[in-house]
Amino acid sequence: MREEVLLAAAMTLATLLLWAVSPNPFVPLLAAVALLSVAAALWFPSLTLLLFVIFSMFRLHEVFPVLRPLQIPLALSVLGIASVAWHLVLSRRIKAYLSAEMNALLVFGLLVSLGVLTAKSHALAYSYWSENFIKVVLITFALGWTLREPGGFRVATYLIVLSGLLVGAVTLSNRLNGIGLVEMSRATVAQELGSPLGDPNILALTLTFSLSFCLSLLLSRTRAIDVFLGLVGTGVVTAGVVCTQSRGGLLGVVAVLAVSATRVMKLRTILLFVIPVVAAGLYMAMNLSDRVSGGAQDMSGESASGRLYAWSAAINMALDRPFTGVGINNFVDEFYTYTDVWFDRALTAHSAWFQVLGETGFLGLGAFVIMVAMTFKSAVRAQRLLERNSAASDMQGFAYAITAGLAGFCVAGSFLSEAYNWALYALLAFSSAIARWASSSADGSDWSDIFARQSGSPQVAAGFDAAPTSGSKHDRTTSASDQRPQFPQEHLGKQECDLARDGHQGT
Numbered sequence: 218m219r220e221e222v223l224l225a226a227a228m229t230l231a232t233l234l235l236w237a238v239s240p241n242p243f244v245p246l247l248a249a250v251a252l253l254s255v256a257a258a259l260w261f262p263s264l265t266l267l268l269f270v271i272f273s274m275f276r277l278h279e280v281f282p283v284l285r286p287l288q289i290p291l292a293l294s295v296l297g298i299a300s301v302a303w304h305l306v307l308s309r310r311i312k313a314y315l316s317a318e319m320n321a322l323l324v325f326g327l328l329v330s331l332g333v334l335t336a337k338s339h340a341l342a343y344s345y346w347s348e349n350f351i352k353v354v355l356i357t358f359a360l361g362w363t364l365r366e367p368g369g370f371r372v373a374t375y376l377i378v379l380s381g382l383l384v385g386a387v388t389l390s391n392r393l394n395g396i397g398l399v400e401m402s403r404a405t406v407a408q409e410l411g412s413p414l415g416d417p418n419i420l421a422l423t424l425t426f427s428l429s430f431c432l433s434l435l436l437s438r439t440r441a442i443d444v445f446l447g448l449v450g451t452g453v454v455t456a457g458v459v460c461t462q463s464r465g466g467l468l469g470v471v472a473v474l475a476v477s478a479t480r481v482m483k484l485r486t487i488l489l490f491v492i493p494v495v496a497a498g499l500y501m502a503m504n505l506s507d508r509v510s511g512g513a514q515d516m517s518g519e520s521a522s523g524r525l526y527a528w529s530a531a532i533n534m535a536l537d538r539p540f541t542g543v544g545i546n547n548f549v550d551e552f553y554t555y556t557d558v559w560f561d562r563a564l565t566a567h568s569a570w571f572q573v574l575g576e577t578g579f580l581g582l583g584a585f586v587i588m589v590a591m592t593f594k595s596a597v598r599a600q601r602l603l604e605r606n607s608a609a610s611d612m613q614g615f616a617y618a619i620t621a622g623l624a625g626f627c628v629a630g631s632f633l634s635e636a637y638n639w640a641l642y643a644l645l646a647f648s649s650a651i652a653r654w655a656s657s658s659a660d661g662s663d664w665s666d667i668f669a670r671q672s673g674s675p676q677v678a679a680g681f682d683a684a685p686t687s688g689s690k691h692d693r694t695t696s697a698s699d700q701r702p703q704f705p706q707e708h709l710g711k712q713e714c715d716l717a718r719d720g721h722q723g724t
Contacts, residue, residue, distance in 0.1 A: 228252050258296035262311070263363035265300060266356060267373055269293035274423060274639040275380040276414050279407040280387050294352065301359040311362050316649040318595050319358060321588035322642075326354045328581045329545050336544020337551050345546035350637055357642040364650035370615045373647065374430050378450045381427020385450075385457035388420065392460040402504075404460035418633050421458045421466025425473055425629055426640040428454045429621035432477040437614035459502045467503060469629030471496050476621040480614075524632070527564040530555040531575035535582070542578035548634070551575075569630035569638075576636075585636065589627065592641075592648045596620045599652040608655070616655070619648050 232248040258265045269290060271277065278284040304311040315323070329350060336342035364370065384406060391397050392404035399405055399417060408415030414423065431454055435447030458466045474495055478487050533555035534543045543551045552563040555575075566572035574582045600616035622644050630636070 254292070254296060258300040259303060262297065262300040262304060263369045264372060265293055265297040266360045266363060267376055269297050269356065270360065270639060270643050271376050271380050274643065275384050276407065276412050277380060277383065279410050279412040279414065280384055282410065298355060298359065301363060313362055316595060316653065318588060318591040318645050318649055319361060321584060321591045322354065322357060322645060325581065325584040325588050328577055328584055332541045332544050332577050332581065335541045337547050338544065341546045341550060342544035350545060353637060353639065353642050357646045360646035361649040364646065365654055367609065367612055370651060371611060374433060374615060374618070377427050377430045378434060378446060381424055381431060381454045382450045384414070385424055385453040388457035388460050389453065403462045417461035418463045418465055419635060421461040421463035422469065422629050422633055422635055422638065422640065424454045424457045425466055425469040425625045426622055428470060429473045429477065429618045429625060432473065432621065433614035433618035436477060436480050437610040439611045459499060462503050465629040465632035467499050469625040470499060472628040473621045473625040476624045477617060480617055523560065523564055524567040526556055526558050527567045528571045531566050531571035534575035535578050539579050542576045542581060545576050548572060548575050565634040567634060568632060569634065569636035572634045572636045588645070589623070592645045593620065593623055595652040596623065596648040599648070599655040602655045616651050619644050619651065
Protein backbone atom coordinates (compact mmCIF):
# COMPACT_ATOMS: atom_id res chain seq x y z
CA MET A 218 0.00 0.00 0.00
CA ARG A 219 2.85 2.38 0.77
CA GLU A 220 4.22 2.02 -2.77
CA GLU A 221 0.77 2.55 -4.29
CA VAL A 222 0.17 5.69 -2.22
CA LEU A 223 3.59 7.09 -3.12
CA LEU A 224 3.02 6.34 -6.79
CA ALA A 225 -0.41 7.98 -6.75
CA ALA A 226 0.98 11.04 -4.98
CA ALA A 227 3.85 11.33 -7.46
CA MET A 228 1.52 11.06 -10.45
CA THR A 229 -0.85 13.63 -9.01
CA LEU A 230 2.02 16.03 -8.38
CA ALA A 231 3.29 15.50 -11.94
CA THR A 232 -0.17 16.28 -13.32
CA LEU A 233 -0.42 19.47 -11.24
CA LEU A 234 3.02 20.59 -12.44
CA LEU A 235 1.94 20.03 -16.03
CA TRP A 236 -1.18 22.09 -15.39
CA ALA A 237 0.97 24.85 -13.90
CA VAL A 238 3.11 24.95 -17.04
CA SER A 239 0.16 24.79 -19.44
CA PRO A 240 -3.10 26.14 -17.93
CA ASN A 241 -5.26 24.23 -20.41
CA PRO A 242 -8.30 22.49 -18.88
CA PHE A 243 -7.59 19.38 -20.97
CA VAL A 244 -4.04 18.92 -19.63
CA PRO A 245 -5.09 16.92 -16.53
CA LEU A 246 -7.33 14.75 -18.70
CA LEU A 247 -4.57 14.06 -21.22
CA ALA A 248 -2.10 13.40 -18.42
CA ALA A 249 -4.52 10.96 -16.83
CA VAL A 250 -5.03 9.14 -20.12
CA ALA A 251 -1.27 8.96 -20.65
CA LEU A 252 -0.62 7.64 -17.16
CA LEU A 253 -3.43 5.09 -17.43
CA SER A 254 -2.01 3.97 -20.78
CA VAL A 255 1.37 3.38 -19.20
CA ALA A 256 -0.21 1.43 -16.35
CA ALA A 257 -2.30 -0.64 -18.78
CA ALA A 258 0.75 -1.42 -20.91
CA LEU A 259 2.66 -2.61 -17.85
CA TRP A 260 -0.28 -4.69 -16.68
CA PHE A 261 -1.32 -6.06 -20.12
CA PRO A 262 1.88 -6.30 -22.19
CA SER A 263 0.59 -9.01 -24.53
CA LEU A 264 -2.58 -7.04 -25.34
CA THR A 265 -0.55 -3.90 -26.02
CA LEU A 266 1.70 -5.74 -28.46
CA LEU A 267 -1.25 -7.49 -30.10
CA LEU A 268 -2.98 -4.17 -30.70
CA PHE A 269 0.18 -2.75 -32.22
CA VAL A 270 0.48 -5.71 -34.62
CA ILE A 271 -3.21 -5.42 -35.51
CA PHE A 272 -2.97 -1.70 -36.28
CA SER A 273 0.27 -2.19 -38.23
CA MET A 274 -1.06 -5.07 -40.30
CA PHE A 275 -4.68 -4.05 -40.91
CA ARG A 276 -3.91 -0.30 -40.93
CA LEU A 277 -7.07 0.46 -38.97
CA HIS A 278 -5.98 4.07 -38.44
CA GLU A 279 -5.99 4.47 -42.24
CA VAL A 280 -9.12 2.42 -42.85
CA PHE A 281 -10.85 4.80 -40.42
CA PRO A 282 -9.00 8.12 -40.94
CA VAL A 283 -10.58 9.68 -37.85
CA LEU A 284 -8.02 7.67 -35.84
CA ARG A 285 -4.97 9.04 -37.67
CA PRO A 286 -4.33 12.12 -35.47
CA LEU A 287 -4.13 9.89 -32.39
CA GLN A 288 -0.88 8.26 -33.58
CA ILE A 289 -2.07 4.95 -32.13
CA PRO A 290 0.56 2.63 -33.72
CA LEU A 291 3.42 4.82 -32.51
CA ALA A 292 2.04 4.98 -28.98
CA LEU A 293 1.41 1.23 -28.87
CA SER A 294 4.90 0.40 -30.14
CA VAL A 295 6.60 2.60 -27.54
CA LEU A 296 4.39 1.36 -24.71
CA GLY A 297 4.70 -2.28 -25.76
CA ILE A 298 8.48 -2.36 -26.08
CA ALA A 299 8.94 -0.34 -22.88
CA SER A 300 6.60 -2.67 -20.99
CA VAL A 301 8.43 -5.80 -22.14
CA ALA A 302 11.79 -4.22 -21.30
CA TRP A 303 10.50 -3.35 -17.82
CA HIS A 304 9.30 -6.90 -17.15
CA LEU A 305 12.44 -8.47 -18.62
CA VAL A 306 14.99 -6.37 -16.76
CA LEU A 307 13.36 -4.95 -13.62
CA SER A 308 10.32 -6.96 -12.53
CA ARG A 309 11.53 -10.17 -14.23
CA ARG A 310 7.92 -11.20 -14.79
CA ILE A 311 8.64 -12.16 -18.39
CA LYS A 312 11.08 -14.91 -19.19
CA ALA A 313 12.93 -14.64 -22.49
CA TYR A 314 13.54 -17.80 -24.49
CA LEU A 315 14.60 -18.81 -27.98
CA SER A 316 12.64 -21.44 -29.90
CA ALA A 317 13.84 -23.00 -33.14
CA GLU A 318 11.89 -20.53 -35.28
CA MET A 319 13.10 -17.62 -33.17
CA ASN A 320 16.69 -18.74 -33.64
CA ALA A 321 16.08 -18.82 -37.39
CA LEU A 322 14.58 -15.32 -37.23
CA LEU A 323 17.60 -14.14 -35.28
CA VAL A 324 19.96 -15.47 -37.94
CA PHE A 325 17.88 -13.97 -40.74
CA GLY A 326 17.73 -10.64 -38.93
CA LEU A 327 21.50 -10.61 -38.48
CA LEU A 328 22.06 -11.34 -42.18
CA VAL A 329 19.66 -8.56 -43.19
CA SER A 330 21.37 -6.18 -40.76
CA LEU A 331 24.83 -7.01 -42.10
CA GLY A 332 23.48 -6.51 -45.61
CA VAL A 333 22.59 -2.93 -44.71
CA LEU A 334 26.31 -2.16 -44.37
CA THR A 335 27.09 -3.47 -47.86
CA ALA A 336 23.87 -2.42 -49.62
CA LYS A 337 24.04 -0.79 -53.02
CA SER A 338 22.13 2.16 -51.58
CA HIS A 339 22.99 2.40 -47.91
CA ALA A 340 20.47 5.19 -47.34
CA LEU A 341 17.54 3.17 -48.72
CA ALA A 342 18.53 0.06 -46.79
CA TYR A 343 19.15 1.84 -43.50
CA SER A 344 15.91 3.85 -43.60
CA TYR A 345 13.80 0.73 -44.14
CA TRP A 346 15.80 -1.32 -41.63
CA SER A 347 15.56 1.29 -38.86
CA GLU A 348 11.95 2.30 -39.47
CA ASN A 349 10.38 -1.08 -40.23
CA PHE A 350 12.43 -4.25 -40.14
CA ILE A 351 14.06 -3.94 -36.73
CA LYS A 352 10.70 -3.05 -35.21
CA VAL A 353 9.13 -6.16 -36.76
CA VAL A 354 11.87 -8.39 -35.32
CA LEU A 355 11.72 -6.88 -31.83
CA ILE A 356 7.92 -7.05 -31.62
CA THR A 357 7.95 -10.65 -32.88
CA PHE A 358 10.22 -11.76 -30.05
CA ALA A 359 8.31 -9.72 -27.47
CA LEU A 360 4.92 -11.03 -28.62
CA GLY A 361 6.13 -14.62 -28.47
CA TRP A 362 7.37 -14.09 -24.90
CA THR A 363 4.23 -12.40 -23.56
CA LEU A 364 1.57 -14.61 -25.18
CA ARG A 365 1.55 -17.56 -22.82
CA GLU A 366 -1.94 -18.55 -21.73
CA PRO A 367 -5.27 -19.49 -23.36
CA GLY A 368 -6.90 -16.12 -22.71
CA GLY A 369 -4.21 -14.37 -24.74
CA PHE A 370 -4.66 -16.76 -27.66
CA ARG A 371 -8.42 -16.22 -27.66
CA VAL A 372 -8.01 -12.43 -27.57
CA ALA A 373 -5.58 -12.65 -30.52
CA THR A 374 -8.11 -14.69 -32.51
CA TYR A 375 -10.96 -12.26 -31.85
CA LEU A 376 -8.87 -9.20 -32.67
CA ILE A 377 -7.69 -10.67 -35.97
CA VAL A 378 -11.17 -11.81 -36.98
CA LEU A 379 -12.81 -8.49 -36.10
CA SER A 380 -10.07 -6.52 -37.88
CA GLY A 381 -10.42 -8.64 -41.00
CA LEU A 382 -14.17 -8.20 -40.84
CA LEU A 383 -13.85 -4.41 -40.66
CA VAL A 384 -11.30 -4.19 -43.50
CA GLY A 385 -13.31 -6.64 -45.62
CA ALA A 386 -16.49 -4.62 -45.11
CA VAL A 387 -14.75 -1.39 -46.17
CA THR A 388 -13.32 -3.21 -49.21
CA LEU A 389 -16.80 -4.32 -50.25
CA SER A 390 -18.18 -0.83 -49.70
CA ASN A 391 -15.45 0.73 -51.82
CA ARG A 392 -16.02 -1.76 -54.61
CA LEU A 393 -19.79 -1.21 -54.66
CA ASN A 394 -19.40 2.58 -54.60
CA GLY A 395 -16.47 2.74 -57.04
CA ILE A 396 -14.12 4.28 -54.47
CA GLY A 397 -10.35 3.86 -54.82
CA LEU A 398 -10.51 1.38 -57.70
CA VAL A 399 -7.28 0.60 -59.57
CA GLU A 400 -7.22 -0.70 -63.12
CA MET A 401 -10.92 0.29 -63.18
CA SER A 402 -12.15 -2.82 -61.34
CA ARG A 403 -9.85 -3.76 -58.44
CA ALA A 404 -10.91 -2.67 -54.96
CA THR A 405 -8.50 -1.03 -52.54
CA VAL A 406 -8.67 0.64 -49.12
CA ALA A 407 -7.28 4.06 -48.11
CA GLN A 408 -5.43 4.48 -51.41
CA GLU A 409 -5.81 8.26 -51.19
CA LEU A 410 -3.78 8.18 -47.94
CA GLY A 411 -0.91 6.23 -49.47
CA SER A 412 -1.76 3.18 -47.35
CA PRO A 413 -0.21 -0.21 -48.15
CA LEU A 414 -3.79 -1.47 -48.45
CA GLY A 415 -4.06 0.80 -51.49
CA ASP A 416 -2.30 -2.05 -53.31
CA PRO A 417 -4.96 -4.72 -54.02
CA ASN A 418 -2.40 -7.51 -53.74
CA ILE A 419 -1.29 -6.45 -50.25
CA LEU A 420 -4.94 -5.99 -49.28
CA ALA A 421 -5.71 -9.53 -50.47
CA LEU A 422 -2.77 -10.97 -48.50
CA THR A 423 -3.91 -9.16 -45.33
CA LEU A 424 -7.45 -10.47 -45.69
CA THR A 425 -6.14 -13.98 -46.34
CA PHE A 426 -4.28 -13.84 -43.03
CA SER A 427 -7.55 -13.02 -41.24
CA LEU A 428 -9.40 -15.77 -43.11
CA SER A 429 -7.43 -18.54 -41.37
CA PHE A 430 -8.60 -17.31 -37.95
CA CYS A 431 -12.18 -16.82 -39.14
CA LEU A 432 -12.24 -20.47 -40.21
CA SER A 433 -10.68 -21.41 -36.87
CA LEU A 434 -13.66 -19.93 -35.01
CA LEU A 435 -16.11 -21.47 -37.44
CA LEU A 436 -14.69 -25.00 -37.27
CA SER A 437 -13.90 -25.03 -33.54
CA ARG A 438 -17.62 -24.65 -32.71
CA THR A 439 -16.84 -23.83 -29.11
CA ARG A 440 -19.53 -21.19 -28.62
CA ALA A 441 -22.51 -20.11 -30.71
CA ILE A 442 -21.20 -16.54 -30.95
CA ASP A 443 -17.85 -17.87 -32.19
CA VAL A 444 -19.53 -19.86 -34.95
CA PHE A 445 -21.58 -16.83 -35.97
CA LEU A 446 -18.55 -14.53 -35.94
CA GLY A 447 -16.48 -17.08 -37.86
CA LEU A 448 -19.21 -17.55 -40.47
CA VAL A 449 -19.74 -13.83 -41.04
CA GLY A 450 -16.00 -13.15 -41.02
CA THR A 451 -15.30 -15.92 -43.53
CA GLY A 452 -17.95 -14.61 -45.89
CA VAL A 453 -16.95 -10.95 -45.70
CA VAL A 454 -13.20 -11.58 -45.88
CA THR A 455 -13.52 -13.97 -48.84
CA ALA A 456 -15.76 -11.49 -50.65
CA GLY A 457 -13.17 -8.79 -49.97
CA VAL A 458 -10.42 -10.88 -51.57
CA VAL A 459 -12.69 -11.48 -54.56
CA CYS A 460 -13.13 -7.72 -54.97
CA THR A 461 -9.35 -7.21 -55.15
CA GLN A 462 -9.12 -9.53 -58.19
CA SER A 463 -5.73 -10.66 -56.92
CA ARG A 464 -4.57 -13.95 -58.40
CA GLY A 465 -2.10 -14.38 -55.55
CA GLY A 466 -4.94 -13.72 -53.13
CA LEU A 467 -7.06 -16.33 -54.90
CA LEU A 468 -4.35 -18.96 -54.47
CA GLY A 469 -3.84 -17.92 -50.86
CA VAL A 470 -7.54 -18.33 -50.07
CA VAL A 471 -7.56 -21.78 -51.65
CA ALA A 472 -4.51 -22.80 -49.60
CA VAL A 473 -6.08 -21.53 -46.34
CA LEU A 474 -9.36 -23.31 -47.07
CA ALA A 475 -7.58 -26.54 -47.96
CA VAL A 476 -5.50 -26.65 -44.78
CA SER A 477 -8.43 -25.62 -42.58
CA ALA A 478 -10.64 -28.28 -44.15
CA THR A 479 -8.31 -31.04 -42.96
CA ARG A 480 -9.95 -30.65 -39.54
CA VAL A 481 -13.22 -32.08 -40.85
CA MET A 482 -12.35 -33.84 -44.14
CA LYS A 483 -9.90 -36.37 -45.47
CA LEU A 484 -7.00 -35.01 -47.47
CA ARG A 485 -7.92 -37.02 -50.58
CA THR A 486 -11.42 -35.54 -50.61
CA ILE A 487 -9.99 -32.05 -50.27
CA LEU A 488 -7.53 -32.52 -53.13
CA LEU A 489 -9.98 -34.19 -55.51
CA PHE A 490 -13.16 -32.24 -54.87
CA VAL A 491 -12.91 -29.24 -52.55
CA ILE A 492 -9.91 -27.44 -54.06
CA PRO A 493 -11.04 -27.67 -57.74
CA VAL A 494 -14.60 -26.57 -56.92
CA VAL A 495 -13.54 -23.69 -54.64
CA ALA A 496 -10.81 -22.50 -57.02
CA ALA A 497 -13.20 -22.54 -59.99
CA GLY A 498 -15.89 -20.72 -58.03
CA LEU A 499 -13.55 -17.99 -56.81
CA TYR A 500 -12.01 -17.58 -60.26
CA MET A 501 -15.43 -17.04 -61.79
CA ALA A 502 -16.46 -14.67 -59.00
CA MET A 503 -13.30 -12.59 -59.44
CA ASN A 504 -13.98 -12.22 -63.17
CA LEU A 505 -10.25 -11.91 -63.81
CA SER A 506 -10.79 -11.45 -67.54
CA ASP A 507 -11.92 -7.88 -66.80
CA ARG A 508 -8.55 -6.96 -65.31
CA VAL A 509 -6.45 -4.51 -67.28
CA SER A 510 -3.28 -6.33 -66.24
CA GLY A 511 -3.28 -10.08 -66.50
CA GLY A 512 -6.81 -10.23 -67.90
CA ALA A 513 -8.28 -10.49 -71.39
CA GLN A 514 -7.12 -6.92 -72.12
CA ASP A 515 -3.50 -7.90 -71.47
CA MET A 516 -3.08 -9.46 -74.90
CA SER A 517 0.72 -9.31 -74.84
CA GLY A 518 0.98 -11.11 -71.50
CA GLU A 519 2.90 -8.23 -69.98
CA SER A 520 1.85 -9.14 -66.44
CA ALA A 521 3.25 -12.68 -66.62
CA SER A 522 6.39 -11.70 -68.50
CA GLY A 523 7.04 -8.89 -66.02
CA ARG A 524 7.14 -11.41 -63.19
CA LEU A 525 9.59 -13.59 -65.08
CA TYR A 526 11.87 -10.62 -65.75
CA ALA A 527 11.67 -9.58 -62.07
CA TRP A 528 12.57 -13.09 -60.92
CA SER A 529 15.42 -13.21 -63.41
CA ALA A 530 16.74 -9.91 -62.06
CA ALA A 531 16.60 -11.31 -58.53
CA ILE A 532 18.71 -14.29 -59.58
CA ASN A 533 21.22 -11.97 -61.23
CA MET A 534 21.44 -9.89 -58.03
CA ALA A 535 22.17 -13.01 -55.98
CA LEU A 536 24.77 -14.26 -58.47
CA ASP A 537 26.51 -10.90 -58.40
CA ARG A 538 26.39 -10.61 -54.59
CA PRO A 539 25.77 -14.15 -53.27
CA PHE A 540 26.42 -13.45 -49.58
CA THR A 541 24.70 -10.11 -49.04
CA GLY A 542 22.47 -9.36 -52.02
CA VAL A 543 21.84 -5.76 -53.05
CA GLY A 544 20.48 -4.84 -49.61
CA ILE A 545 17.02 -4.64 -48.09
CA ASN A 546 14.64 -2.25 -49.90
CA ASN A 547 17.06 -1.99 -52.84
CA PHE A 548 15.35 -4.31 -55.32
CA VAL A 549 13.33 -1.71 -57.22
CA ASP A 550 16.19 0.79 -57.24
CA GLU A 551 18.60 -1.80 -58.68
CA PHE A 552 16.20 -3.57 -61.04
CA TYR A 553 17.52 -1.98 -64.24
CA THR A 554 21.10 -2.72 -63.22
CA TYR A 555 20.37 -6.45 -63.44
CA THR A 556 18.04 -6.70 -66.43
CA ASP A 557 18.20 -5.85 -70.13
CA VAL A 558 14.47 -5.26 -70.63
CA TRP A 559 12.72 -1.92 -70.39
CA PHE A 560 9.36 -1.12 -68.79
CA ASP A 561 7.72 2.18 -68.08
CA ARG A 562 8.71 1.69 -64.43
CA ALA A 563 11.06 -0.44 -62.36
CA LEU A 564 9.50 -3.69 -61.18
CA THR A 565 9.22 -5.15 -57.72
CA ALA A 566 10.23 -8.77 -57.14
CA HIS A 567 6.61 -10.04 -57.35
CA SER A 568 7.59 -12.86 -54.98
CA ALA A 569 8.63 -12.93 -51.34
CA TRP A 570 11.17 -15.66 -52.09
CA PHE A 571 12.81 -13.83 -54.98
CA GLN A 572 12.65 -10.58 -53.04
CA VAL A 573 14.71 -12.14 -50.24
CA LEU A 574 17.03 -13.79 -52.77
CA GLY A 575 17.82 -10.51 -54.53
CA GLU A 576 18.10 -8.37 -51.41
CA THR A 577 19.93 -10.75 -49.05
CA GLY A 578 21.62 -13.28 -51.35
CA PHE A 579 21.66 -17.06 -51.10
CA LEU A 580 22.53 -17.02 -47.38
CA GLY A 581 19.57 -14.81 -46.59
CA LEU A 582 17.21 -16.92 -48.67
CA GLY A 583 18.41 -20.07 -46.91
CA ALA A 584 17.80 -18.52 -43.48
CA PHE A 585 14.38 -17.26 -44.60
CA VAL A 586 13.30 -20.68 -45.88
CA ILE A 587 14.53 -22.37 -42.68
CA MET A 588 12.64 -19.80 -40.61
CA VAL A 589 9.38 -20.53 -42.44
CA ALA A 590 9.98 -24.30 -42.24
CA MET A 591 10.70 -24.16 -38.50
CA THR A 592 7.53 -22.13 -37.95
CA PHE A 593 5.52 -24.72 -39.87
CA LYS A 594 7.11 -27.56 -37.91
CA SER A 595 6.46 -25.88 -34.57
CA ALA A 596 2.80 -25.14 -35.39
CA VAL A 597 2.12 -28.68 -36.65
CA ARG A 598 3.82 -30.21 -33.61
CA ALA A 599 1.74 -28.04 -31.27
CA GLN A 600 -1.40 -28.92 -33.18
CA ARG A 601 -0.77 -32.68 -32.82
CA LEU A 602 0.18 -32.34 -29.15
CA LEU A 603 -3.01 -30.43 -28.39
CA GLU A 604 -5.11 -33.04 -30.19
CA ARG A 605 -3.37 -35.93 -28.43
CA ASN A 606 -4.02 -34.36 -25.02
CA SER A 607 -7.63 -33.39 -25.82
CA ALA A 608 -7.04 -29.69 -25.38
CA ALA A 609 -9.85 -27.18 -25.71
CA SER A 610 -11.21 -26.99 -29.23
CA ASP A 611 -10.41 -23.30 -29.62
CA MET A 612 -6.79 -23.92 -28.61
CA GLN A 613 -6.53 -26.61 -31.27
CA GLY A 614 -8.18 -24.18 -33.68
CA PHE A 615 -5.57 -21.54 -32.92
CA ALA A 616 -2.79 -23.95 -33.91
CA TYR A 617 -4.70 -24.90 -37.07
CA ALA A 618 -5.11 -21.20 -37.91
CA ILE A 619 -1.36 -20.69 -37.71
CA THR A 620 -0.71 -23.60 -40.06
CA ALA A 621 -3.38 -22.42 -42.49
CA GLY A 622 -2.12 -18.85 -42.35
CA LEU A 623 1.42 -19.99 -43.11
CA ALA A 624 0.18 -22.01 -46.07
CA GLY A 625 -1.69 -18.97 -47.34
CA PHE A 626 1.37 -16.76 -46.96
CA CYS A 627 3.68 -19.23 -48.72
CA VAL A 628 1.31 -19.60 -51.67
CA ALA A 629 0.16 -15.99 -52.00
CA GLY A 630 3.62 -14.68 -51.08
CA SER A 631 5.09 -16.55 -54.02
CA PHE A 632 3.50 -13.87 -56.21
CA LEU A 633 3.71 -10.84 -53.89
CA SER A 634 6.74 -8.87 -52.65
CA GLU A 635 5.81 -9.14 -48.98
CA ALA A 636 8.77 -10.93 -47.38
CA TYR A 637 8.80 -8.44 -44.49
CA ASN A 638 5.04 -8.28 -44.09
CA TRP A 639 3.68 -8.47 -40.52
CA ALA A 640 1.62 -11.57 -41.34
CA LEU A 641 4.57 -13.98 -41.43
CA TYR A 642 6.20 -12.65 -38.28
CA ALA A 643 2.96 -12.56 -36.30
CA LEU A 644 2.42 -16.21 -37.22
CA LEU A 645 5.96 -16.99 -36.10
CA ALA A 646 5.30 -15.40 -32.69
CA PHE A 647 1.98 -17.25 -32.38
CA SER A 648 3.57 -20.55 -33.36
CA SER A 649 6.35 -20.21 -30.81
CA ALA A 650 3.91 -19.22 -28.05
CA ILE A 651 1.31 -21.96 -28.65
CA ALA A 652 4.01 -24.63 -29.02
CA ARG A 653 5.59 -23.66 -25.73
CA TRP A 654 2.25 -23.55 -23.94
CA ALA A 655 1.18 -26.92 -25.36
CA SER A 656 4.46 -28.55 -24.42
CA SER A 657 4.63 -27.13 -20.89
CA SER A 658 0.96 -27.88 -20.18
CA ALA A 659 1.27 -31.43 -21.47
CA ASP A 660 4.16 -32.29 -19.13
CA GLY A 661 2.61 -30.50 -16.14
CA SER A 662 5.24 -27.77 -15.85
CA ASP A 663 3.25 -24.65 -16.64
CA TRP A 664 6.03 -22.12 -17.22
CA SER A 665 3.68 -19.16 -17.15
CA ASP A 666 3.42 -19.25 -13.35
CA ILE A 667 6.79 -17.46 -13.25
CA PHE A 668 4.92 -14.14 -13.06
CA ALA A 669 3.05 -15.18 -9.92
CA ARG A 670 6.05 -16.77 -8.20
CA GLN A 671 8.38 -13.85 -8.81
CA SER A 672 5.84 -11.21 -7.91
CA GLY A 673 4.99 -13.07 -4.71
CA SER A 674 1.29 -12.45 -5.25
CA PRO A 675 -1.53 -14.63 -6.57
CA GLN A 676 -3.11 -11.59 -8.19
CA VAL A 677 -1.77 -11.57 -11.72
CA ALA A 678 -2.44 -9.37 -14.70
CA ALA A 679 -4.41 -10.57 -17.67
CA GLY A 680 -2.01 -11.89 -20.23
CA PHE A 681 -0.22 -13.86 -17.50
CA ASP A 682 -1.56 -17.02 -15.87
CA ALA A 683 -3.17 -16.45 -12.50
CA ALA A 684 -3.38 -18.60 -9.40
CA PRO A 685 -6.75 -18.97 -7.65
CA THR A 686 -7.58 -15.94 -5.54
CA SER A 687 -10.33 -17.18 -3.26
CA GLY A 688 -9.68 -18.47 0.24
CA SER A 689 -6.53 -18.36 2.29
CA LYS A 690 -3.02 -19.09 1.12
CA HIS A 691 -3.19 -22.47 2.81
CA ASP A 692 -6.41 -23.30 0.96
CA ARG A 693 -4.96 -22.28 -2.36
CA THR A 694 -1.76 -24.28 -2.11
CA THR A 695 -3.61 -27.31 -0.77
CA SER A 696 -6.13 -27.32 -3.57
CA ALA A 697 -3.41 -26.79 -6.19
CA SER A 698 -1.29 -29.67 -4.92
CA ASP A 699 -4.09 -32.13 -4.09
CA GLN A 700 -6.27 -31.44 -7.12
CA ARG A 701 -3.93 -30.57 -9.91
CA PRO A 702 -5.93 -29.41 -12.95
CA GLN A 703 -5.98 -31.55 -16.04
CA PHE A 704 -4.85 -30.38 -19.49
CA PRO A 705 -4.91 -27.53 -20.35
CA GLN A 706 -3.29 -26.40 -17.09
CA GLU A 707 -4.24 -22.79 -16.41
CA HIS A 708 -3.39 -22.38 -12.73
CA LEU A 709 -0.44 -23.41 -10.58
CA GLY A 710 2.50 -25.10 -12.22
CA LYS A 711 4.28 -28.22 -10.99
CA GLN A 712 7.21 -26.31 -9.55
CA GLU A 713 4.95 -24.00 -7.51
CA CYS A 714 2.96 -26.96 -6.21
CA ASP A 715 6.18 -28.65 -5.08
CA LEU A 716 7.28 -25.49 -3.32
CA ALA A 717 3.92 -25.19 -1.59
CA ARG A 718 4.14 -28.73 -0.24
CA ASP A 719 7.53 -27.93 1.22
CA GLY A 720 6.07 -24.96 3.09
CA HIS A 721 7.48 -22.28 0.83
CA GLN A 722 5.56 -19.47 -0.89
CA GLY A 723 7.05 -18.09 -4.11
CA THR A 724 10.76 -17.62 -4.62
